[in-house]
Amino acid sequence: MSTPLYKKPLRFNRLMQGRDLEAHDIGASxxxxxxxxxxxxxxxxxxKPDFGCEIWELDFELIVSESTWEEKLRQSLLKSITTHEQRIYDVQLDVHIKEVSKFYPLRNVSEIKKRVEIVVKGKVHQTGENYVFSTALYLSPLST
Structure with a gap:
């Protein structure tokens, strides 16, 4: 029997009601x-001081070359994922940065933000299935 993978955040009130904690599949975990x-x-x-990634150091770095910045983040994430997430293998990582601007007419303000899109692809050890994860982060808000 496999160990259940619990959904976070843990809802302990379910235990008080005599029910099990919510579980989910390996992909969601x-x-x-x-x-x-x-x-x-x-x-x-x-x-585990090496747990995490370098994005928080890179956030305040002046971006001279977007491709260099993307590669630094990609290498940091790839190292962290291969070190700490043992349930996937053949990890491939794509990191892309875009500028996104939004205008707020009521305040007559426009904001320019950097949006970092991260896509992780690999295979699940347990099943051999393909695995894909994607997320986006907004960095460095600038207002004019």
Whole structure:
């Protein structure tokens, strides 16, 4: 019998009602773990200082070359994923940065943000199925 993969956040009131915690499949579990890796800064996890990715250091870096910035982030994520997420293999990673602008007519303000799109592809060890995860982050809000 396999170990259940619990959905986060854990809803302990279900236990008080005599029901089991919500579980989900391995794909959703891997996706939650990848999000945690992406959103965690190096050194934030007390017992695993190498857990996380470099995006938080790169966020405030002046982007001279977008392709260099994308490659730095890609290498950081690839290293973290291959080190900490053992349930997938043949990991391929795409990172792309775009500028997104939005105008707010009521305030007469336009915002320009950097949007980083991250796509992770691989295969699940347990089943051999293809796995795809994608997310986007907004960085460096600029207002005019």
């Amino acid at each position: 891997i996706s939650q773990y990848l999000e945690l890796l992406i959103f965690t800064r190096f050194g934030e996890h007390r017992y």
